[in-house]
Amino acid sequence: MNLERLKRMKVNIIGAGPAGLYFAILMKKMNPANEIEIFERDGPDDTFGWGIVFSDRTFSYLKNADQESYEDFIHACETWDDVVIGHKDQKIRISGNKFSGIARIVFLNILHKRCQRLGVRINFRTNIMDVAGLTDCDLLVGADGANSIVREKYRAFFQPTLDLRRNKYIWLGTHQLFDGLTLTFREDAAGLYVAHSYRFNKNTSTFIVECIEDTWDKAGFSAKTEQETCRYLEKVFEAELAGNALLTNNFVKWFNFLMVKNQRWYHEHVVLLGDALHTAHFSIGSGTKLALEDAIALAHSFQLRKDTSSALQDFQKTRKPIVDELQAAAFESLVWLENVKNDIHLDPLPFAYKVMTRSKKVNYERLKKRDPKFIAAYESAVR
Ligand SMILES: Cc1cc2nc3c(=O)[nH]c(=O)nc-3n(C[C@H](O)[C@H](O)[C@H](O)COP(=O)(O)OP(=O)(O)OC[C@H]3O[C@@H](n4cnc5c(N)ncnc54)[C@H](O)[C@@H]3O)c2cc1C
Known part of the structure; x- marks a missing residue:
């Protein structure tokens, strides 16, 4: 794929979770002529779970990437300083830990709104059963969560480890x-x-x-x-x-928590992002942060590199060591809780x-x- 073609990219994204939505925003901002389409099986107001927590109050990594959604997050978040451990009828409070909490649906709605303003097309209530129908594009992103069908389709190339x-x-x-x-x-x-x-x-x-x-x-x-x-x-x-x-x-x-890792992160013009690529146990509150940082890193690689193949190479090379380190910490936490x-x-x-x-x-x-x-x-x- 040459530079000429990449000047205006056609990007198909499966999954409108934090990873897919944030990547769409960044790619559209990078070039408003990019044609970005997201396919999401749920409706705009359906979500699983309740609130999510970020082990960072400042969202500093989001400020530079997209100021508008950053401002919306900051306004919608609850913040606090303490971790509290309840054991044997006592509560031990440990200060100096900065956290922010936000309803998952509020978080997603902020990203939906931002996508719509930028001209990203989101097809809600569209359950993709066959990835093959969406491969005619410059980049196909599997941002379809821990049970990714994109990962499954190219299993032989991604070589995932799935640990329930x-x-x-x-x-x-x-x-x-x-x-x-x-x-x-x-x-x-x-x-x-x-x-x-x-x-x-x-x-x-x-x-x-x-x-x-x-x-x-x-x-x-x-x-x-x-x-x-x-x-x-x-x-x-x-x-x-x-x-x-x-x-x-x-x-x-x-x-049961599914721990996901992948040996390879991309295959030809197909790449995985967020939970489809790697999961981090919820006890360290970092899955969403990882998904958003993936989106930032991948968009950055496209800014630096001239063609899809070297952008995807750059993404895996720069991002994987960081993800591996965080997954290792999340794994320690998970194993401690199991025991x-x-x-x-x-x-x-x-x-x-x-x-x-x-x-x-x-x-x-x-x-x-x-x-x-x-x-x-x-x-x-x-x-
Ligand atoms: C109990 C629990 C608590 C958590 N708490 C936190 C927390 O406090 N803080 C934190 O940072 N993270 C937390 N996480 C992790 C966080 O939810 C994920 O890491 C994050 O949502 C990953 O984003 P994603 O976009 O990669 O995937 P997802 O959010 O899973 O989004 C994937 C999207 O793809 C769609 N999709 C899937 N298959 C298809 C298909 N075939 N066709 C069309 N659409 C499809 C799904 O409907 C979904 O909308 C928690 C997770 C769990 C399980």
Whole structure:
């Protein structure tokens, strides 16, 4: 494909999640003559999940890429400083951690609006069953999430590793407000549960519950309805929820986390982006950030390189080491949560220290800088 052709690109994108939408925005901004079309199986107001959290309050990486959507995100976000660890009926608060929370649907609607203003065509309620029908273009982007059909179609080239992890999780909401990224550990007769909760607007929090399969079996969740599941978990987390119900939307199933990696990131003029390419466990709140950064990196490669093939090469070469490092940290966090029973005997302060350092991205020095009072309390507890 030569430079002449790339002056005006025809780009087909499967999936209007954060990766596909943000890449479309950047490519259209790069050249308004680019013809960008997105194919999305859901409608504009359907989404899974509740709020998402970003482990960064500034969104600095988005500011330079697209000022307009950046301003909209900043206005729609809730921000806080603390991680809160609930264990043995105590709450340990660790300050100096900067987080932002936003409803996933609000986040997507900001990107939809921006796409529409720029002239990106989004075909909602269009479920792509056969990728072959969309390959007649300069670039085909598989931004179709963790269960990508684009990745599946070119499986032999991408060489994915798909690792379905052991823990079960369910993504719920509640009107109880959690002012911090709160991890609560609770046991009942069936076993141990972990809740990941945080406020993402003025009156709602995300409430994700995970547990090992044995606990899930013993609690009998496979035979429980949505409502029965919520009532059961409300009892487990009675103290944290303070009488507030657990709420469901259209993402009410229990899942096992799918860890996705790919040996190769592109094949001819087909490239993967976001969760289709790599997943990062939700406990480190980075999947969306990775998807957006992928979009920025890929658009940047197209700005630098003269043809599709060298742009895609450049994308994989520059981006993969960064993604590998973050996936490694997310994996440490996931494995620690799968084996949390090994540390559950610890008292609240040493336990909180374990939680904070589980991904190995945060160490003693960093914690001391963030919250010297927490480290002082931890040291006197373990002395
Ligand atoms: C429980 C849970 C909590 C999470 N919490 C956070 C968090 O707090 N912070 C964070 O940063 N990340 C979080 N994530 C991760 C985050 O949701 C993903 O990393 C992010 O959505 C990836 O964006 P994406 O655009 O790559 O894929 P997706 O958001 O999955 O979007 C893919 C899109 O493709 C569409 N699609 C799929 N197949 C087809 C098809 N055949 N035809 C047409 N359209 C199709 C889908 O409908 C979807 O809209 C969480 C994930 C989970 C599971």
